[in-house]
Amino acid sequence: MALKNRLIFELLFSDGSFIQSRNFSHQKVGSIEWLLDRYDLNNLSKSVDEIFITDLSQDPRPSSKFESVVAKIIDKVRIPVCLGGGVASLEHANQLLGMGADKIIVNTGYFEEPDQIAQVASVHGKQFMVLSIDWMRDDVGNVQLMKSRGRTKALRIEDVPWDSVSQSFGEILLRSIDRDGTGNGLHVDSTNFIPSEVKLPIVLSGGIGKAEHIIEGLTTPRVSGVATANLLNFIGDSMGHARNSAIEKGANLSRF
Amino acid sequence: MLVHILPTGSGNVRSLAGALEELGHSVANFQDELDHKRVRKVLIPGVGSFALAMGYLRSHGLVEKTKEFVESGGQVLGICLGMQILSETGFEHGEHRGFGFIAGTVLPFRGNTGGDISETHVGFNNLEITNSESNLLRGVSSSEDFYFTHSFFLSSNSSSEVAALSHNGVAIAAAIDKDNQVFGTQFHPEKSQDQGLRILKNFVDA
Numbered sequence: 001m002a003l004k005n006r007l008i009f010e011l012l013f014s015d016g017s018f019i020q021s022r023n024f025s026h027q028k029v030g031s032i033e034w035l036l037d038r039y040d041l042n043n044l045s046k047s048v049d050e051i052f053i054t055d056l057s058q059d060p061r062p063s064s065k066f067e068s069v070v071a072k073i074i075d076k077v078r079i080p081v082c083l084g085g086g087v088a089s090l091e092h093a094n095q096l097l098g099m100g101a102d103k104i105i106v107n108t109g110y111f112e113e114p115d116q117i118a119q120v121a122s123v124h125g126k127q128f129m130v131l132s133i134d135w136m137r138d139d140v141g142n143v144q145l146m147k148s149r150g151r152t153k154a155l156r157i158e159d160v161p162w163d164s165v166s167q168s169f170g171e172i173l174l175r176s177i178d179r180d181g182t183g184n185g186l187h188v189d190s191t192n193f194i195p196s197e198v199k200l201p202i203v204l205s206g207g208i209g210k211a212e213h214i215i216e217g218l219t220t221p222r223v224s225g226v227a228t229a230n231l232l233n234f235i236g237d238s239m240g241h242a243r244n245s246a247i248e249k250g251a252n253l254s255r256f
Numbered sequence: 257m258l259v260h261i262l263p264t265g266s267g268n269v270r271s272l273a274g275a276l277e278e279l280g281h282s283v284a285n286f287q288d289e290l291d292h293k294r295v296r297k298v299l300i301p302g303v304g305s306f307a308l309a310m311g312y313l314r315s316h317g318l319v320e321k322t323k324e325f326v327e328s329g330g331q332v333l334g335i336c337l338g339m340q341i342l343s344e345t346g347f348e349h350g351e352h353r354g355f356g357f358i359a360g361t362v363l364p365f366r367g368n369t370g371g372d373i374s375e376t377h378v379g380f381n382n383l384e385i386t387n388s389e390s391n392l393l394r395g396v397s398s399s400e401d402f403y404f405t406h407s408f409f410l411s412s413n414s415s416s417e418v419a420a421l422s423h424n425g426v427a428i429a430a431a432i433d434k435d436n437q438v439f440g441t442q443f444h445p446e447k448s449q450d451q452g453l454r455i456l457k458n459f460v461d462a
Contacts, residue, residue, distance in 0.1 A: 002423045003381045004401060046449070049380060049403075075274060080403060080447050097303065100270045102447065103405065122349065124266060125305050125337070127376050127407045166366070170376035170407055199366070199375045224379065254380035254401040256449055 004254045005218045006049035006225030007243055008203060009234075011035070011073075013085075014056040016065050020231045022181030024134070024150035026056070029231050032069040038235045045077035046256040047240040052105060052130075052173075052227060055085030056149065062086075062095055074100040082130060088113040093120040105173065107132040108147040111154045114164075121168035130203075131169040133160075135190065136177040143193055150177055162198045169200065173227065176206035183209025183230065188220040203227050211242040218251040257460055259297040260286040262322060264338065265312030266304035272335070275446035279457055287318060295325060297460055302336030302444075306346030306362055306408070309337055310354060319355065326357060331437050333392075333459045336406060339432060339440030343410055357438045359413040360429070366407070373425040378405045381443070383430050387419040390433040391462040392441075392455060396420075400451040402430070402443035410442065436462060 012019045017028040018035055030038070044051075053073065055066040062085065074081050083096040084105025096104050110117050110131060121129050135157065138144045143157040165172070172194065176187040186207045194202060201224030204217050208228035217226035228234065234242060247253050259281050261269055273283045276299075286298050302309075313319045326332060334342045341354045346362035354362070366375045380401035385393055404422065410429040412418050422430035422442070432440040439459055445452035 003377070003379050003404075006379050074270070078271075078275065078278075078447065078449065078452070080405070080444070094266075097266065097268065100268065102268060102271070102303070102444075123305060123308060124303060125348075125407065127378065127405045128303055166375060170405070171378055199373065201374055201376055201378055224374075 005223065005252045006203070007047075007214060007218075007246070007253060008050045008052055008225050008227035009044065009048040009239065010052045010054065010205065010227050010229035011231075012054050012056055012229055013066055013069060015058060015063065018231060019056070020181060021229060024177055024180055032072050036072070040236075041073060041076040043237065044239060045079045047243050048079065049225070049254065050080040050082060051077060052082045052084070054105060055083075057085070059086060062092070062099070067099055070099050084130070084132065087120075089116045090120050090123060093124065097124070103128050103130050103170070105130045105132045106169075107134065111147045118168050126168055127170040129169045130171050130173050131165060132173040132175065134175045134177050135193070146177060157193045162195055166198060166200060171201040171203060171224065173203045173205055179207030181230070182207055183233065185209070185213045186217045186226060188217060188223070191220060191222045201225070205229065209233055211245040214242055215246045215249045215251050218246060218253065257281050257297070258284060258294060259299060259460060260284050260289060260295050262286040262298050262300045262318060263312075264300065264302070264304055264309040264341070266308065268303050269301055271446045272299060272301045275453060275456055276460075279453060279460070281460060286321070287316060292325070296330060298322065298325060298330060298332045299459070300332060300334040300338030300341070302334070302338040302340070304337050306337065306341060306348040306354070307350065307352045309341055310346075310352055322355065326438065329437070331459070331462060332357075332439065334440040335446070336442060336444055339442055340408060340410055342432070342438060342440050346408070348408055358410070358417055358432055358434060358440070360410050362408050363411050364408050369426045371425070376405070376407045377409070377424045377428070379403070380448075381422045381424065383420040383422055384427075385420045386415070387433060390419040390431070391436055392431060392433050392439050392458050393419055394458050395454055396451065402441070402445065402448040402452060404443045406442060
């Protein structure tokens with residue numbers, strides 16, 4: 001018994017549509033009506049441990065459309081919901097909390113407004129904060145973190161001040177840009193990028209296309225959870241089937 | 257039944273209110289309640305920091321109001337940070353006084369646990385029930401999982417007040433029950449599927 005791992009469903013929203021991302025290139029898939037029609041949220045909330053919803057709309061964020069779709073989702077599920085997208089101030093964090101966020105996801109804001117983000121952590125507690133880092137290998141094979149929707153270089157992985165990260169964040173969402181949306185499986189070795197002294201739970205994202213990838217991720221040491229933003233492969237009952245299949249094959253997930 | 261929620265300046269009230277309404281109860285704000293005879297159950301939700309929550313409650317006269325409520329026999333349920341502030345002292349950004357209903361202190365995982373123990377306890381975890389008589393845990397099995405997300409934990413000084421533990425490499429107080437009056441859950445019952453709703457129902461029925 002004891003602590004279980006997590007299967008997390010990610011929803012990416014941009015200016016009215018939920019999107020499918022592939023190597024951070026976006027394709028519109030459908031509106032909130034499409035989502036509610038294809039996914040039974042009640043069912044979904046018995047198939048995943050948490051839902052992450054990110055606002056990738058044009059600034060200013062959070063957009064009113066984002067607020068509206070979050071309201072339609074959050075009241076239908078009784079599981080943790082994490083919200084993010086452009087968070088770089090206490091005010092923005094408070095808005096997300098008001099929308100019902102159990103945790104917030106911070107990416108670019110950490111690199112560009114570190115003092116503001118530290119303030120959010122100080123007010124709301126680090127367990128409220130998920131650091132989302134998007135990585136890719138540059139031309140010479142270094143692991144490069146990206147920000148601003150994956151368009152601008154942030155830090156090299158070896159330059160990340162992990163001690164300060166540990167003070168402001170409760171967990172790390174590590175996303176492979178190269179695997180994003182490809183359905184080719186998670187980059188499970190990426191847990192090695194984070195020094196073993198860093199005692200924060202790690203969630204891997206980028207590349208899940210089927211149940212086998214979920215199982216592989218959840219049976220990798222140091223992985224606390226896996227996240228998929230794959231909007232098309234787990235429609236209807238498929239997420240539930242994937243979860244059950246993962247449990248049968250040894251993944252340490254809660255049985256709902 | 258009408259149940260009251262105590263605001264702490266930063267709590268996720270929406271989910272908790274929704275869960276209570278799903279159970280058929282109506283929800284009011286304890287801070288705004290003028291008729292103390294209407295108040296029988298108070299829930300204290302939890303997101304935030306110990307110091308800021310207690311600071312907010314003090315500056316709004318809510319510490320005294322809550323203590324009077326408990327002294328007159330009222331029942332409270334603290335959730336996550338809400339449970340932590342029921343204790344004597346919290347050590348988040350300095351030393352801060354809590355309500356003092358529960359014997360113990362609130363400490364960070366960071367620096368207080370050794371080895372590979374994570375600084376954040378996040379995810380679904382099951383309970384080791386230590387007080388099977390507790391009304392809060394009626395019908396709860398030790399194989400059911402509840403959602404935790406915290407980086408501080410209650411270090412209890414009175415095992416009779418702890419109703420259940422959870423294990424994350426270290427044993428932590430997961431549920432408290434003092435005299436069937438002061439209750440707390442470190443986990444979020446409003447985020448813990450049907451078994452979580454059962455905990456809320458147990459509190460309202462207790």
